[in-house]
Each structure stands twice: as structure tokens, then as C-alpha cells.
Amino acid sequence: MWFTLTLEARDGSRCDIRYNPHTSEIDGIDLGPLDERDWLTAPHVSKLTPVGKSHAPKVLKIQLGLSCNYSCSYCSQAHQIGDATLSKLTDVEAFLTNLDSWLKGAPERIELWGGEPFVYWAKLKRLIPALAERFPTARFLIITNGSLLDREKLDLIVKYDIDIGLSHDGPGQRQRGPDPLDDPERRHWIEALLAEREDHVSINTVLTAENHDLDAIKVWFQERLGLDVPISLEGVVNVYDAATLLGAGRLEEADLHSLRRSLFESLATDPKAFGLDKRLRDFIMSLKVRRPIEALGQKCGMDRPEHIAVDLRGNVMTCQNTGAKGEHKIGHVDDFDAIALNTATHFAFRDECMSCPVVQLCKGSCMFLEGEFFKQSCANEFAFNMGIMMAAVWHLTGMVVVGVEGCG
Ligand SMILES: C[S@@+](CC[C@H](N)C(=O)[O-])C[C@H]1O[C@@H](n2cnc3c(N)ncnc32)[C@H](O)[C@@H]1O
Numbered sequence: 001m002w003f004t005l006t007l008e009a010r011d012g013s014r015c016d017i018r019y020n021p022h023t024s025e026i027d028g029i030d031l032g033p034l035d036e037r038d039w040l041t042a043p044h045v046s047k048l049t050p051v052g053k054s055h056a057p058k059v060l061k062i063q064l065g066l067s068c069n070y071s072c073s074y075c076s077q078a079h080q081i082g083d084a085t086l087s088k089l090t091d092v093e094a095f096l097t098n099l100d101s102w103l104k105g106a107p108e109r110i111e112l113w114g115g116e117p118f119v120y121w122a123k124l125k126r127l128i129p130a131l132a133e134r135f136p137t138a139r140f141l142i143i144t145n146g147s148l149l150d151r152e153k154l155d156l157i158v159k160y161d162i163d164i165g166l167s168h169d170g171p172g173q174r175q176r177g178p179d180p181l182d183d184p185e186r187r188h189w190i191e192a193l194l195a196e197r198e199d200h201v202s203i204n205t206v207l208t209a210e211n212h213d214l215d216a217i218k219v220w221f222q223e224r225l226g227l228d229v230p231i232s233l234e235g236v237v238n239v240y241d242a243a244t245l246l247g248a249g250r251l252e253e254a255d256l257h258s259l260r261r262s263l264f265e266s267l268a269t270d271p272k273a274f275g276l277d278k279r280l281r282d283f284i285m286s287l288k289v290r291r292p293i294e295a296l297g298q299k300c301g302m303d304r305p306e307h308i309a310v311d312l313r314g315n316v317m318t319c320q321n322t323g324a325k326g327e328h329k330i331g332h333v334d335d336f337d338a339i340a341l342n343t344a345t346h347f348a349f350r351d352e353c354m355s356c357p358v359v360q361l362c363k364g365s366c367m368f369l370e371g372e373f374f375k376q377s378c379a380n381e382f383a384f385n386m387g388i389m390m391a392a393v394w395h396l397t398g399m400v401v402v403g404v405e406g407c408g
């Protein structure tokens with residue numbers, strides 16, 4: 001599947017290059033020596049081709065529940081809250097005791113998930129020390145809205161060297177609810193976290209219909225928190241419910257255009273902006289190593305057998321954002337070999353993704369979305385990833401992509 005990319009130089013002259021996202025070939029850009037390799041085919045999950053889970057996961061995601069002290073307007077979990085299992089502190093003990101029956105080896109990363117994880121403080125306090133003792137080499141990660149921090153929680157974060165993703169939308173925070181930075185006490189603990197965990201914390205913003213001007217986001221955080229604060233992007237909003245489809249998730253043509261332009265301009269000026277250098281490098285690497293489309297899994301990683309999401313009752317779910325009382329229960333650790341991820345669709349089964357020029361960057365958006373929710377999420381992801389691809393081409397050629405056309 002080849003695309004013609006029309007590039008424009010500063011003097012207005014134009015030329016065409018050709019790009020094939022299925023083979024990562026690019027004609028018209030000199031990448032230096034290529035580093036072609038042998039590739040394994042990623043599992044292609046679908047309802048008809050379910051994928052199991054590995055007894056030796058590299059990423060273990062423990063979902064404590066989906067309760068939260070916030071109710072962000074676009075929350076990806078809102079539609080699942082009723083499906084989350086409720087658990088007690090005694091379930092933590094049973095979970096820990098039962099671990100050896102199904103988990104072999106040591107995960108590289110253990111993630112503790114809510115809802116808001118710090119709503120489950122009593123469980124975290126019991127779980128983390130026990131898991132750290134059992135898996136001393138594992139890194140811990142918590143994604144939090146940052147509104148419930150205090151000295152005791154920070155001490156645990158420091159003691160167990162936990163990586164923290166702090167979700168905050170800067171100038172768009174009102175779409176998430178109250179701003180913890182407006183509350184002196186909450187602000188104090190967020191600043192303490194930033195100071196004490198310097199290299200292990202990032203602030204992550206979700207780009208939405210009304211909040212996708214990267215310059216404005218950068219300036220907002222600099223004015224509120226200082227120049228050196230590490231601002232990253234959670235990504236662009238995906239759509240999981242009708243309210244988000246009509247609200248924060250609905251980027252119209254003009255919004256999609258300004259989102260793409262903002263991404264491009266920000267990254268063209270600073271390739272490290274918003275921690276997006278990883279994505280820029282991944283795309284440029286895909287060209288140098290000629291990464292075939294068959295080798296690509298979904299962006300979230302949850303289609304891989306080595307990534308597993310469990311709740312404290314041992315239920316296994318599609319991902320940490322889903323509950324086990326509904327359709328996203330894909331099995332139970334007590335019957336491990338019967339676990340079957342059959343709730344998702346790898347992008348290889350989606351025609352639009354197989355004819356998409358940014359598939360190497362997007363990797364199919366969310367794998368369980370369907371219908372209108374998928375359609376809008378796809379439009380949002382397309383603009384977001386096209387901005388990144390344009391920046392990559394800019395850094396490789398000094399020219400701007402002004403047209404993309406499929407040519408079969
Ligand atoms: C669902 S939250 C759970 C953790 C915690 N409560 C928090 O907000 O950080 C995990 C991450 O997903 C992001 N998120 C929520 N809804 C989203 C959506 N519809 N699209 C993209 N990211 C979303 C949040 O901003 C947060 O960074």
C-alpha cells in the first residue's frame with residue numbers, strides 16, 4: 001500500500017516522495033544504511049481468533065476497582081464502573097497468597113490501577129510492600145489524578161521507587177473537575193512529588209476538542225509550576241460513551257486541523273516536546289529497520305500474552321479500564337489456560353487501518369472500540385499521529401508535508 005506524500009520546501013518548491021506503511025519503505029528520503037531484520041508476526045486478536053495470556057507476564061496490571069473521587073467528562077472508564085468487581089482488604093491477602101499458583105517468574109513492571117488508585121490506599125499500603133519483597137526487580141507505576149497525595153503516600157512512593165503519571169489537563173482541567181493546584185494543600189503535595197521524584201514523575205495531559213493547543217498548555221504549566229516541569233501527553237481523547245462523543249471527544253474538521261498543526265509545529269521546533277521524541281524516534285526507526293505491518297501489535301500492548309490485567313478477585317479483563325462483571329471479563333487466573341481475549345479487534349481486521357498512512361504510529365487506536373465511538377477516536381488519532389509524522393518528515397528533509405494521497 002503506497003502513499004504519495006507531497007512535500008513543500010521553504011522557497012515554495014514541491015516534490016513527491018512515496019511511503020509504504022505496510023513495509024516501511026520510503027522512496028525519496030536518504031536514511032543512510034538500513035538495518036533490516038527478521039520480524040515475528042504479532043498476534044492478531046479478534047472475536048474469532050482469541051489470544052491467551054502468559055504465565056510469565058512482563059507487565060502485570062492490578063486493578064483495585066473503578067471508584068474515583070473525580071468524574072472527568074471524558075473518562076474512558078465511566079461506562080465500565082457498574083461492571084467493576086468490589087473487593088475487600090481480605091481479597092488482597094487472598095490475591096497475594098494465590099499469586100504463586102498462576103504467576104511464574106517476575107514481571108518487569110507492576111502497575112496499580114483505579115479508578116483513582118489512591119482511593120484504595122489501605123489496599124495499596126498492603127499490596128506494594130508485599131509485591132516489592134516478592135519481585136525486587138520489578139518497577140512500579142501508578143497513574144493518578146494527584147488530588148489525594150499526602151506525606152504518607154509520598155513516603156511510600158519514595159520508598160518503593162514508584163513511577164508516577166499525574167493526569168492534569170492544564171488550561172483544560174475544568175473538563176476533569178476541580179483543579180488540585182487551586183487547593184493549597186493539594187498543590188503542596190503535588191509540588192513535593194515533583195521535587196522529590198524529579199525523574200520518576202510526568203504530568204500527562206489528554207488533548208480534547210477544547211484543549212489541544214500545545215503552546216497554550218506549555219505556557220499554562222510553566223506559569224503555574226515553573227519551567228522545568230516535565231509535561232507529557234497522555235494522547236488524544238478516545239471516545240467511550242455518548243456524552244464524550246458529543247462533548248470533549250468530538251473534534252470537528254477545524255479542530256482536527258488545528259490539532260495536527262499544533263503537534264507538527266511543536267515537534268518541528270522541539271523534537272523532545274511533551275515527551276513525544278519517543279514516538280518520533282519510533283517512527284524514524286520503523287523506516288530504518290523496515291518494520292513490517294505484521295509485526296505491529298496494538299499501541300496499548302494489551303493484545304500481547306505478556307501483558308495481563310487482573311482484579312483483586314483474580315478475574316482477568318480486556319484491560320485495566322474495564323470491569324470483570326460484564327463483557328470484558330476474559331477469564332480467571334484459577335483457570336488460566338482458558339483465558340481468552342476475545343473482546344478486541346486487532347487493527348489488521350479493520351479496513352481503514354490497513355489503508356492508513358499513519359498506522360505505524362497509531363497502531364490501531366483502542367482495540368475494543370466499535371461503531372461511532374471508534375470512528376471519532378480514529379479521526380482524533382489520525383490528526384494526532386499525522387502531526388507527528390509530519391514532524392518526522394520535517395526533521396528528515398526540512399520540508400513540510402502538504403498532501404498525502406493513497407495510490408494502491
Ligand atoms: C482512566 S485514568 C485512571 C487513573 C487516574 N484516575 C487518572 O485519572 O490519572 C487513566 C488515564 O487515562 C486518561 N484518560 C481518561 N479518559 C480518557 C479518554 N477518553 N481518552 C484518552 N485518555 C483518557 C486519564 O487522563 C489518565 O491519564
Ligand code: SF4
Pocket residue numbers: 068069070071072075076077078114115116145167176
Ligand atoms: S480519568 Fe481518572 S480521575 Fe478522571 S474520572 Fe476517570 S478515573 Fe477518575
Ligand code: SF4
Pocket residue numbers: 347350352353354356357358359362363364365377378379381382
Ligand atoms: S488513525 Fe484510524 S485508521 Fe489509522 S491506524 Fe489509527 S485507528 Fe486505524
